[in-house]
Amino acid sequence: MDHRRPGPLVTVPSTALFTDQYELTMLRAALRAGTAHRRSVFEVFTRRLPEGRRYGVVAGTGRVLDAVTNFRFEPEMLDFLDRNEVVDGPTLDWLADYRFRGTVRGYPEGEVYFPGSPILQVEGTFAECVVLETVVLSILNHDSAVAAAASRMAVAAADRPLMEMGARRTHELSAVAAARAAYVGGFSTTSNLAAGYRYGIPTVGTSAHAFTLLHDTERHAFTAQVDSLGRGTTLLVDTYDVAEAVRTAVEVAGPELGAVRIDSGDLLMVAHQVRRQLDELGAQETRIVVTSDLDEYAIASLAAAPVDAYGVGTQLVTGSGHPTCSMVYKLVARAEGEGPDAPMRPVAKKSLGGKLSVAGVKWAARPTDPEGYAEAEVIGTGEVPAELADRRLGVELVRNGEPVGRESLDAARERHVRARAGLPLSATQLSRGEPVLPTRYLTPTA
Amino acid sequence: MDHRRPGPLVTVPSTALFTDQYELTMLRAALRAGTAHRRSVFEVFTRRLPEGRRYGVVAGTGRVLDAVTNFRFEPEMLDFLDRNEVVDGPTLDWLADYRFRGTVRGYPEGEVYFPGSPILQVEGTFAECVVLETVVLSILNHDSAVAAAASRMAVAAADRPLMEMGARRTHELSAVAAARAAYVGGFSTTSNLAAGYRYGIPTVGTSAHAFTLLHDTERHAFTAQVDSLGRGTTLLVDTYDVAEAVRTAVEVAGPELGAVRIDSGDLLMVAHQVRRQLDELGAQETRIVVTSDLDEYAIASLAAAPVDAYGVGTQLVTGSGHPTCSMVYKLVARAEGEGPDAPMRPVAKKSLGGKLSVAGVKWAARPTDPEGYAEAEVIGTGEVPAELADRRLGVELVRNGEPVGRESLDAARERHVRARAGLPLSATQLSRGEPVLPTRYLTPTA
Numbered sequence: 004m005d006h007r008r009p010g011p012l013v014t015v016p017s018t019a020l021f022t023d024q025y026e027l028t029m030l031r032a033a034l035r036a037g038t039a040h041r042r043s044v045f046e047v048f049t050r051r052l053p054e055g056r057r058y059g060v061v062a063g064t065g066r067v068l069d070a071v072t073n074f075r076f077e078p079e080m081l082d083f084l085d086r087n088e089v090v091d092g093p094t095l096d097w098l099a100d101y102r103f104r105g106t107v108r109g110y111p112e113g114e115v116y117f118p119g120s121p122i123l124q125v126e127g128t129f130a131e132c133v134v135l136e137t138v139v140l141s142i143l144n145h146d147s148a149v150a151a152a153a154s155r156m157a158v159a160a161a162d163r164p165l166m167e168m169g170a171r172r173t174h175e176l177s178a179v180a181a182a183r184a185a186y187v188g189g190f191s192t193t194s195n196l197a198a199g200y201r202y203g204i205p206t207v208g209t210s211a212h213a214f215t216l217l218h219d220t221e222r223h224a225f226t227a228q229v230d231s232l233g234r235g236t237t238l239l240v241d242t243y244d245v246a247e248a249v250r251t252a253v254e255v256a257g258p259e260l261g262a263v264r265i266d267s268g269d270l271l272m273v274a275h276q277v278r279r280q281l282d283e284l285g286a287q288e289t290r291i292v293v294t295s296d297l298d299e300y301a302i303a304s305l306a307a308a309p310v311d312a313y314g315v316g317t318q319l320v321t322g323s324g325h326p327t328c329s330m331v332y333k334l335v336a337r338a339e340g341e342g343p344d345a346p347m348r349p350v351a352k353k354s355l356g357g358k359l360s361v362a363g364v365k366w367a368a369r370p371t372d373p374e375g376y377a378e379a380e381v382i383g384t385g386e387v388p389a390e391l392a393d394r395r396l397g398v399e400l401v402r403n404g405e406p407v408g409r410e411s412l413d414a415a416r417e418r419h420v421r422a423r424a425g426l427p428l429s430a431t432q433l434s435r436g437e438p439v440l441p442t443r444y445l446t447p448t449a
Numbered sequence: 450m451d452h453r454r455p456g457p458l459v460t461v462p463s464t465a466l467f468t469d470q471y472e473l474t475m476l477r478a479a480l481r482a483g484t485a486h487r488r489s490v491f492e493v494f495t496r497r498l499p500e501g502r503r504y505g506v507v508a509g510t511g512r513v514l515d516a517v518t519n520f521r522f523e524p525e526m527l528d529f530l531d532r533n534e535v536v537d538g539p540t541l542d543w544l545a546d547y548r549f550r551g552t553v554r555g556y557p558e559g560e561v562y563f564p565g566s567p568i569l570q571v572e573g574t575f576a577e578c579v580v581l582e583t584v585v586l587s588i589l590n591h592d593s594a595v596a597a598a599a600s601r602m603a604v605a606a607a608d609r610p611l612m613e614m615g616a617r618r619t620h621e622l623s624a625v626a627a628a629r630a631a632y633v634g635g636f637s638t639t640s641n642l643a644a645g646y647r648y649g650i651p652t653v654g655t656s657a658h659a660f661t662l663l664h665d666t667e668r669h670a671f672t673a674q675v676d677s678l679g680r681g682t683t684l685l686v687d688t689y690d691v692a693e694a695v696r697t698a699v700e701v702a703g704p705e706l707g708a709v710r711i712d713s714g715d716l717l718m719v720a721h722q723v724r725r726q727l728d729e730l731g732a733q734e735t736r737i738v739v740t741s742d743l744d745e746y747a748i749a750s751l752a753a754a755p756v757d758a759y760g761v762g763t764q765l766v767t768g769s770g771h772p773t774c775s776m777v778y779k780l781v782a783r784a785e786g787e788g789p790d791a792p793m794r795p796v797a798k799k800s801l802g803g804k805l806s807v808a809g810v811k812w813a814a815r816p817t818d819p820e821g822y823a824e825a826e827v828i829g830t831g832e833v834p835a836e837l838a839d840r841r842l843g844v845e846l847v848r849n850g851e852p853v854g855r856e857s858l859d860a861a862r863e864r865h866v867r868a869r870a871g872l873p874l875s876a877t878q879l880s881r882g883e884p885v886l887p888t889r890y891l892t893p894t895a
Contacts, residue, residue, distance in 0.1 A: 018621065020642040020643040020646050021616065021621040021622075021624065021625075021641075021642075021643050022616075022641075022642050022643070023614065023616055023617070023640040023641065023642070023654050024640050024641075024642055024645075024652045024653060024654030025640065025654030025655050025656050025657055026654075026657075027642070027654075028654055028655050028656060028677075028678055029655075029656045029657065029659070029660040031677050031678070032656070032660065032673045032674045032676070032677035032678060033660065033663060033673065034677075035673065035676060035677040036664070036669075036672075036673030036676065036677070038663055038664055038673065041663060043663065045659070070621070080646065083642075083645070083646045084642070087645065087652065089642070089652065091677070129659075129663050133659060133660075136617070136657075136659075137616050137617050137621075137624075137641075138621055140617035140618075141616055141617055141618075141619060141620060141621040141624055142620075142621060144617060144618050144619070145618075145619055145620040145621075145623070146620075168469065170467065170468075170469055170583050170587055171469070171582070171583050171586035171587055171590060171778075172586075172587075172590055172591075172773040173587060173590070173591055173620075173623070173772075173773060174587060174588075174591040174592075174619075174620060174622060174623035174626055175464065175467040175516070175583075175584055175587040175588060175591075176467075176620060176622040176623070177591070177619070177620035177622070177623045178467065178583075178587055179467075180620055194469040194470050194471065195467075195468075195469065195470075195583075196466040196467075196468050196469070196470055196473070196529075196530070196535070197466040197467050197468070199470075199529070199533065200466050200526065200529045206470045206533065206535065207470060208469050208470030208471030208472075208473075208474055209471055209474050209475075210471050210474060210475045210478070211471055211472075211475065211582075212779070212780070212798045213475070213491070213575075213579060213582075213779065213780035214475040214478065214479065216780045216783065216796040216797070216798070217479060217484055217487060217489065217575050217780065217783055217796075218482070218484055219785075223482075226482075227478045227479065227481065227482030227484065228478045230478070230481060230482065231474075231477050231478035231480075231481040231482070231537070232474055232477070232478060241798075242798050242799070243798075243799050317773060317775075320773075321772045321773055326619075326767045326772040327618040327619060327763060327766070327767055329763075332617075333658070333659065334658070334659035334662045334663065337662065337663055339665075350662040350663075351662070352658045352662070352687075352688050352689075353688070353689050
């Protein structure tokens, strides 16, 4: 990816209004009550994985760092909040100077997670942390859902490359984040030019049915494409009759034809027919690319077929049945008073029949069995037991408001491969099941 | 909404890279082949509704107009395309001057649609139309999916207001579009400040569990909130014990307390208990707001419960099981030659076993039965039969590159109410079923 300099595609001058109104009304009330500056820790975690999934994949961490850095209230935003009486004068004054000066720790991008894993921990005053809730969750819930689907597809595809092609099936900016998350989860390329521009992800794409239909004949279209894009291009062969198109394609491009793409029909059967035909025509090196509503199961079902690459759209960007994660952002500890040295107290919602949380700032560790496979997600409060000290999972991401956890997307992508390889082998079964690691809580003995 | 002046939250200097690479490589090859300037018509339609759904809802049309207007290639984007050899020199030159100068017709925002409905028709040269595919589909597929879910929820909620609260469950900019689409589909308000800022949608929100946990006691928290936000505020009563919280809430705010919010537990049972308790405490006017993973079925199940408003998040922004629509953007007609007067030819993909399309530029009309209910979605090519002339569905949206179809969100929202009311009554059944109108194709007799 080094040859592609990422550029700032979309100028988001501020992320400060990607915020649910209640965050600012809470701030307003807490400022007035004098409690807004109590030291606080919020944690991002999930109570469960999507049904049947074996592991989750953390993605979006790098985008969270950008969002926290860009969380500033511009004058026209303050004017909007004032005009609509969302906040009062003192709150406007406070927001005008807002800049996150706290600390963020968390699972690094690409790491796997389980129910209860403290994926992100945001520490600072209540005021400076509470306003980040929505944007942090938006990013992590969306990106992690896509990365989890990508990871399952990458397992199903084994060594065959996966191309992300889902932009048209999701919001135009979700699409850019989805391409990024898919790359973290194991995809190789994207059709999305904005994702190439912004994040340096390699882009691919050649032609659609419209190109064939524009021309007087299929041969005319193929000739036009090969003249312009070269013999290494990918010709789409299912606009009219596949066998005829393959014959024409090889006649036009010769056996150096890069690939043919099949976008409809019984992919398994058609791939075998096309491979046989290509081989008979002497185009043994011409690859076969398939696209058409693929998901991890369809990819797996093509494992024995002569397919060289998969293009995946809808099911990737919609998380293959789970378009969001259920991550929440909860206050788990706060100071008992206003001063910086006031003792911290663990807190949690306790209403019966509701959604329970575990109070206190957590650590997490992932011990391994003698063969080196992870055996549990151990989560605790208080001191980390000595035997788990070198199995801890969190890293520092923001220190005193300054991002310290930036890294390349390739680093996150490689981390994910390692993290998944460290799980018990059943992690990569596509069938529905329980989380592949149990979550074990260790709390200090009283 | 008039008191809220929408502002430009997110500066998207250009939408031109929300584009799949193949659009630009097709352009490159067509420019070289001399076919790029053939007059062409692309249509957006779906082959089916999501399984079990009775109707679709068009949303995002206004955003499409913005996207088409802002589709310009900035110098740094051209540099990116050049550096990565996506296009060649002549294509770069052509893109540098790009500006859509064609015509767009389509279903106006808020209208309902059915399989085959020509939701959008983009006419111009092949070159100027082909590059809009991805961004147009991204917007319509996302926004229409959310609007369809919103419409079903609005039916289930009947006269009770719906609040959109899903920002944290989707990409931060999807969230803004989702709040917009939800408003079109029948929601009243949003928690999303960016949606209020950008689109003038009324925003709501008061407090979360974190606010209660920040304070030394629940009474302390409620007092702080009422002191700052007034007695008309909504107090969240399920952090500890609901009955105790309701008692404290009324003690603190008096019977003028605006509302209480319940966010967990058995909402049906708890709503009845809370209503009884509020009435006994003399707070007959205090409303009950429920939130907690609601979808249209949960909303319907609370129809007989003493609930005054619903807050909906996850299931709304993820389209209640259908997070995207299956809209496609297909070339349906193109000129036989390069000149502006070359005759147009209907075209369609024809590969067997694949995804069939109907060739030709379509019109659509929705005739009604004697009682005034729609009886079919009639789609045809060629002349519109006289008896259908006043039942046509399309409107002009862009003329010679200039948007002419801009309207307020309220206009789209009101149109949706009318369009849904014009469907047979079974349209509003939540249970799975077939599209409530059959699609009938009328093609000219040969």
